[in-house]
Amino acid sequence: MAISPGSKAKLKQLHWPIRLTRLGMIAETSLRAFWPLASIVMLALALLMLGLHEVLPVELVWAGVIVSLLVAVASLIWGLRHLRWPSRAQALARLDETLPGRPINALMDAQAIGRDDAASTELWQAHQLRMAARAAKARAPQPNLRIAAADPYALRFVALLALVVALLFGSIWRLGTVADLGAGAASAMSGPSWEGWLQPPRYTGLPTLYLNDAEGAVLTLPQGTRVTLRFYGQEGALTLAESVSGRSAEQPSADAQQEFAVTQAGELTIEGAGGQSWQVEVIADSPPQISVAGQTEIEPDGTMSLPFAAVDDYGIAGGEVRIALDLLALDRRHGLAADPDPRGDIILDLPLPLTGDRRDFTEHLIDDFSQYPWANLPVVYSFEARDGAEQRGAAPGFGAKLLARRFFDPLAAAVVEQRRDLLWARSNARRVAQIMRALTHHPERQFRSPSAYLRMRIILRRLESYTAVGLSPQHQDEIATALWDLALILEDGDVGDALARLRRARERLSQAMRDGASDQEIAELMQELRQATEDYMRQLQRQAEANGEVMEQGELPENMMQLSQDDLQAMMDRIQELMEQGRMAEAEQALQELQQMMENMRITESQQGQGGSEGQQAMEGLAETLKQQQGLSDQAFRDLQEQFNPGAGKGESEKNQGRNGGLGQGQSHEGGQGGDSQQGQQQGGAQEGQDGTAQSGRGQDGAQPPGGSLAERQQALREELQRQQNGLPLGSSEEGDATRQSLEDAGRAMDGAQEALEQGDYAEAIDQQAEAMERLREGMRALGEALAEQQPGQAGSQSGRNSASQGSRMDPLGRDQPEGGDGAGDDGSRIGAGPAYRRAWDLLEEIRRRADERQRSEGERGYLRRLLDRF
Incomplete structure (x- = not known):
């Protein structure tokens, strides 16, 4: 693409984008040409920094150097041959390719025809201005540095990884030793050289030092530091002279590898060409110190606690606590007057901190010695600590009691x-x-x-x-x-x-x-x-409360004091x-x-309660619980009805019964006395809140039932049953065991009903409530028999008769039959007297009617049939 002098003025504003594009192209061609050379250089530097030339034989090192140089020269020649220097025109063409419509090429064009036509000239100038504006937005494209096609095995990344590892774990100063391998230095290659390492004991936590990098003529080392020296070159050219290890004089001083531990202060000298000398000062390892830091204390659970403190310059590694009987401080009377049987001391591991610094800490010896023969007898505590150098420090014997659990019952x-x-x-x-x-x-x-x-x-x-x-x-x-x-x-x-x-x-x-x-x-x-x-x-x-006694303050005798x-x-x-x-x-x-x-x-309470019958009160309490459970079951059934027939909850169904077990069919839909009695609806009814939860009205006895959801009321009834069960006057007879079992089964059924109500499964809740009522009836019958066994001919027999008669005066849904009702006849045509029987009959008729309606779902009809089978 030739650039005319007139076009250069037009492209002046593109000076930097063109230059950056050209630099990117230079980077592309340089990388493609010299990546083999760069890989060889990185690999060679990595090997030198890792010190590979220091451990390999000299011949092998020279061979590697020669091969590396030959490969590097070949790579350089190959790179120069493939290097293509981009021109400005190529850079301009690359930049123009990134713009829509090739505006740079258009700016370098000249008008070929119509130069004499003013309109044509004006149109061409407008076109040039539009292309100039588009070219002004040019940005240098990113260079394409991907060379995977030229390096399919990613050798460049292998070399780069080796260089990174060498930078992290090697030493760049080792490159200075390469000068000894240069031409004309054959004597240096085989001449004397040395390396050394100083490794402190592991328990000190100090790092290993490279002796060649040590500065100064004085070395301060922890006692027990391991010194490792390696001599290279002709044997005997370098020798070792030291007085820090206490080794025998027969130890060869010219061995190629020397290892010893620093045990005392002295001198360390490498004699020979390139040798060095140091004055070694030793940091002595102090033995640990341990002491008792307080008195023994007894915890409420019977465990003994004894504090102690330990100090060491590098940290405590372990220890033990020895507890020995103090015969001199013991009162040798009664059973302790005899000579004791041989018994070893108590030896415990010294408790150490799980985290934190172990150089200075305070801990507690905590253990339970309640069952040990020396419990609460005088003993001597001996603490001993051990550091990493196996030095031991002991505390003076501490005399105290071996505290353990004490018994206060005589x-x-x-x-x-x-x-x-x-x-x-x-x-x-x-x-x-x-x-x-x-x-x-x-x-x-x-x-x-x-x-x-x-x-x-x-x-x-x-x-x-x-x-x-x-x-x-x-x-x-x-x-x-x-x-x-x-x-x-x-x-x-x-x-x-x-x-x-x-x-x-x-x-x-x-x-x-x-x-x-x-x-x-x-x-x-x-x-x-x-x-x-x-x-x-x-x-x-x-x-x-069970006896029905409520003593008001005005009823207290003059000689009695009220105590809250x-x-x-x-x-x-x-x-x-x-x-x-x-x-x-x-x-x-x-x-x-x-x-x-x-x-x-x-x-006072015993005298006041002589007139009550505990068994009769228990029976009455269970009967009340059964009655409340029946009311909850009725309300759960009404909620189930309203799921399939929303109008049933508002009294819209002509045969719909009350929500809380009543017979009302009015708007209140709660607890009335009959379908035709407006007064009963008003007295027994309750209003339904804005949140849709029914607030049950007062019962026939005037008591206000507990509020809340059905699940909460079921839970409250379950807790009341548990309270009654704990207070039942039951013995160990067979009837008492049967009562307990029945009431436990009833409690489990109530728990299941509560869980089903919380999940909105009314069908399962009604089944569980029916099971609970059945178990309650069985428990009441068994309780009556148990009371009759305990007090034959008295209150127990009367309770048994009450229980038996109660069982015979139940409607199909477990409701109490008023006295005078004779129950259903053999043919089922007679339903007894009183509103409870009429209510039960109407409810069964409603269930039968809905079970026969084919427009209802099969699941609902199946559930209604199961209700009919149960009742």
Whole structure:
């Protein structure tokens, strides 16, 4: 593309785009021509920086150098031959190709015809201006640097990767040693040279040093640093002289490789051509230091905690704690008067921080020694720490008790003491058996439960039988384990009566105050007393509610004092405050006053509740639960109806029943007394809120049912059933077990109904509710039989008759039949008297009618048929 002088003026504005385009073209042709040479250079530099020429034989290195030079020259010649220098015209053509319409080429054109025609000339000038404006937008194109076709095996990337690795892990200073390989330096190639490395011990965490790069004539090294030297050249040209390792003089000093550890200060000298000398100073490794940092403490769960501190210059690597019995500080009386059986010290690993710096830290030795024979006896704690150099540092023996769980129940403490004596020496077996026999002489004075007494008698007989033939270590451990389990039962055993738990909590707290227990133990026992007091108050309240007793303030006798839960909490806060102040005598007196008040509350409640029948109240409570469950089932069925027939929920269906189990057919659609009684609809009805949830009205007894969704009401009913189940007066008879099982099945069915209601599955919810009602009826019948067994001829038999009659006065959906109703006849034509039977009959007729409607879906009709089969 020839450029005329006139066109140069037009292209002046494209000076930089043309220049950049030309530079990109130069880069393209240079890369395609010289990529083999660049790859060879990068690979050679990488090998030199990695020091490959220093470890290979000199002959092989020379051969590599010659081959590399020949290949590099060949690559250079090949590159020069393929190098094509781009011209300005080529750059202009490349730039013009990137523009639409080739405006640069158009600017360099001249008008061939019509020069004398003014209109033609004006048109040509307009065309030139348009092309000039388009050319002004030209931008230099990106060069095409892809040469995959010329390098299909990506050799250039292999060389580049080797160079990057050499830069990261090699040394650029090693390129300076290449001068020794130059022409005329044959003597240098075979002449003496050396390398050295200084590797500190691993536990110091210090890096390895390259001795050739060390500056100065003094080396400060940690003790135990490993020195490695390599001599190159003629053997004996370089020798080593050092006084830092303490090696014998017979060690050859001219070996090509020298390795030794720095153990003392001295001199390190490489003698010969190019040698060097250093004065070595050693940083001594100090042994670790460890000490006890506080007193032993007991945690509420019975674990002991002992703080300690450790220091080391490079970090603690490990250690151990040895716990030995302190016989000199031991009170050798009673069961400890005998010589103890041989028993080794307790050896534990030193606890170390999992994270952080181990050079200076404070940790705690935490362990549970409650079952160990030395529990709560004086011992000596010996701490020993070890560093990475296997140096050890020990702390002076620390004398203290081996703190462990303490038992505040007197009988449990006695059992634990006998267990300790038995583990102390097998010769104490007869003495332990005598004391256990004394403890069981009058069991009514010692044991709160017969099971604990029987367990101790079994242990006693087993111990006496083993003692008669000689107590072995295996039998000793067996009896000790049994005594420990017995002590736990006596101390923490489950006491069913709330007052008994309260007494035991008060006794344990009093004993702890007398024994001088720690603050943590006192706080734990105080919390147990608070919990026991709350449980006892709840028990009194449940019994009063079950008996229907509500004592108003005006009904209290003059000699009785009203005590609230806040008053009890204030009294216990006062007790805790006295204990924290160390006024144990006053705290003990306050505890006794609290116990007397709780006893008086129990006597008052017992006298007031003599006239009630607990079994009858339980039966009535279950009957009320069954009634509420039936109401929930009715409402769930109405919700299911409205899913398929939206008008049913608003009273639009002529035969539609009430939403909450009533008979109303008006707008309120809630709990009325009959389809024709407007007054019943108004009294029993309820309004439906804006959110679409029905707020059920008051029942016949005037009580307001719980609000919320069906699932929430089902959950509340489930919780009420659980509360009633916990308070049932059931014994261990077969009828009592049947009652428990039936009520548990009913509770599981209620849980299933709640889950189905939360998911909107009304069909499944109704099935589960029907199952719950059936299990409730079975539970009531079994409860009546259980009460009849407990009190034959009295309230139990009456409850049984009530339960049986209740079962015979149920409509097909489980509703109670009013007295006077005779039930359905054998042919099903008679439906009894009262609105409940009429309501049930109408509901069954509605189900039959809808089940016969063929326009309904098969799923809905199948569900309605299952309802008919069930009822």
